[in-house]
Amino acid sequence: MPGPDDAALSTLQPALVVASFGRDLQVELPDGSVRLARPANRRLRCLCGDSVDAERIKGDWVVRHIQPRREVFYRQDKRDGKRPVAANVDTLLVLASPEPGCSAEQVDRYLAIAELNGLRPVLLRGKADLPDAAFDAMLAEFNALGYSSLSVAADQPDSLAPLRHQLGQARSVLCGLSGAGKSTLFNALIPNAAQRTSSLSAASGEGRHTTTTTLLHQLDGGGWLVDSPGVRDIRLWPMPAGELIRGFRDLLAHENDCRFADCSHRHEPGCAVRNAVDAGSISSRRYASFCDLADRLAGQLPP
Numbered sequence: 001m002p003g004p005d006d007a008a009l010s011t012l013q014p015a016l017v018v019a020s021f022g023r024d025l026q027v028e029l030p031d032g033s034v035r036l037a038r039p040a041n042r043r044l045r046c047l048c049g050d051s052v053d054a055e056r057i058k059g060d061w062v063v064r065h066i067q068p069r070r071e072v073f074y075r076q077d078k079r080d081g082k083r084p085v086a087a088n089v090d091t092l093l094v095l096a097s098p099e100p101g102c103s104a105e106q107v108d109r110y111l112a113i114a115e116l117n118g119l120r121p122v123l124l125r126g127k128a129d130l131p132d133a134a135f136d137a138m139l140a141e142f143n144a145l146g147y148s149s150l151s152v153a154a155d156q157p158d159s160l161a162p163l164r165h166q167l168g169q170a171r172s173v174l175c176g177l178s179g180a181g182k183s184t185l186f187n188a189l190i191p192n193a194a195q196r197t198s199s200l201s202a203a204s205g206e207g208r209h210t211t212t213t214t215l216l217h218q219l220d221g222g223g224w225l226v227d228s229p230g231v232r233d234i235r236l237w238p239m240p241a242g243e244l245i246r247g248f249r250d251l252l253a254h255e256n257d258c259r260f261a262d263c264s265h266r267h268e269p270g271c272a273v274r275n276a277v278d279a280g281s282i283s284s285r286r287y288a289s290f291c292d293l294a295d296r297l298a299g300q301l302p303p
């Protein structure tokens with residue numbers, strides 16, 4: 001015979017966390033409606049992108065349970081080392097534009113962030129209306145490593161169609177250097193984004209939320225884009241070289257052949273990574289970039 005607990009269980013609804021600002025949340029219910037919600041207790045640390053079970057109690061929505069996460073997207077945080085930004089994200093869009101420019105080493109870092117977070121990186125050659133052969137040649141190096149790229153011009157809607165198509169149902173984070181055109185591209189992809197952010201801070205009654213809010217915006221084609229103040233200028237968190245190499249797929253491919261399991265790939269004899277650099281199968285630029293980043297993350301060079 002059903003007891004009182006069964007009655008409570010039956011009111012639980014699956015929901016998607018589409019905004020988080022501190023402990024306050026917005027959840028999207030199966031009927032497409034979006035409601036303000038709070039976690040049932042302090043132990044439930046909901047992230048934007050979480051699939052949850054929520055129920056309505058006296059008019060308020062309460063999150064009872066977080067479904068297991070496929071992955072958590074982290075960014076560097078001065079205080080805690082690394083900080084979770086969103087759950088169940090799968091794609092990192094790396095916007096690199098000839099104006100103001102973006103070095104190959106900076107692209108290496110963004111790609112490493114993607115690889116280390118388990119995200120599929122997609123390189124976006126921004127400001128496609130500005131031709132720059134040298135810049136395109138720089139990006140071609142990454143295509144040769146197996147990374148896909150797309151050209152986008154924010155004010156040419158046709159140029160965004162392949163991106164929308166590629167994003168499909170993906171949940172993506174957009175990053176890139178200051179001035180690369182992230183805001184412009186974001187607004188071109190999600191015309192009502194700014195409006196949603198301001199209506200959210202009005203609904204919660206606190207303007208400060210606009211600087212701490214993480215939002216999930218749905219694209220026309222079905223994909224999702226994460227909007228979070230901290231991810232636009234994302235950096236890697238401190239980690240040892242043995243972990244960093246997972247961010248460099250061309251180096252990682254040789255790592256198993258190093259003589260020592262804990263090889264730092266810097267000075268050890270029998271290092272398969274350095275041998276591959278000498279043989280020309282790993283580019284010396286990529287190897288130097290890895291060493292430089294390893295030193296910075298180990299605190300031996302300024303970040």
Ligand SMILES: Nc1nc2c(ncn2[C@@H]2O[C@H](COP(=O)(O)OP(=O)(O)OP(=O)(O)O)[C@@H](O)[C@H]2O)c(=O)[nH]1
Pocket residue numbers: 126127128129130152153154155176177178179180181182183184185232
């Ligand atoms: N030619 C051209 N200019 C663009 C394009 N997209 C953006 N811009 C210009 O590039 C400049 C920077 O664009 P933003 O969108 O503010 O760049 P951002 O990456 O958000 O910059 P931050 O807020 O500093 O991180 C602006 O002057 C834009 O008008 C584009 O596709 N083509």
Ligand SMILES: [Zn+2]
Pocket residue numbers: 255258259263264265266268270271272273274
């Ligand atoms: Zn090695």
